[in-house]
Amino acid sequence: MLFESPINLKMKDADVIYYPNFFHQSLADTLFENLLSQMNWKQDSITVFGKTHLQPRLTAFYANNKNEYKYSNIIMQPHPFSGDLLKIKNNIETALNIDFTSCLANLYRDGKDSNGWHADDEKELGESPIIASVSFGAERIFHFKHKFDNALKTKLILQHGSLLLMQGETQAYWLHQIPKTQKHIGKRINLTFRIIA
Ligand SMILES: O=C(O)CCC(=O)C(=O)O
């Protein structure tokens, strides 16, 4: 694990810190390949405005408790942590000195896969959700926009092996998304470690 100076995004009404190369290149390469084959990836259907369609990415949900995660009409039952996912969880917990219960993982198969505007503000995540988001594989752009001030927006590239920590008031004041891209890009895995009571 390599701590290349963390970058504080200094966003208003938020606490967002980006750690490039949290995992160095060769370890990140191995973790990416292993997670691709080890995780229980599936494509869920979601219902938005009465219409049901497949989610534009694959997901998998893990926890060290039995607590399910509900969002966008989906209820996810956890698998237990194991293998490389458990190693990554332990690395992050040691580095941040935070214990997580759960991980919602996303697999973006190509540039057509995406994650629409949302805040991770479900009440099971508590008053000030702490989300540690690890990225492997293809780089994708991550957008933020302020919920109440249209002038406030920002974006960053989530690099292979990076960690993005969102905490404090971030989810209360900001939305985020992974937009689609026309670029011909490969797969990306994102792991969002959370505390779900
Ligand atoms: O893929 C990402 O970087 C973001 C994932 C995300 O926002 C989520 O799962 O809530």
Ligand SMILES: [Fe+2]
């Ligand atoms: Fe999110």
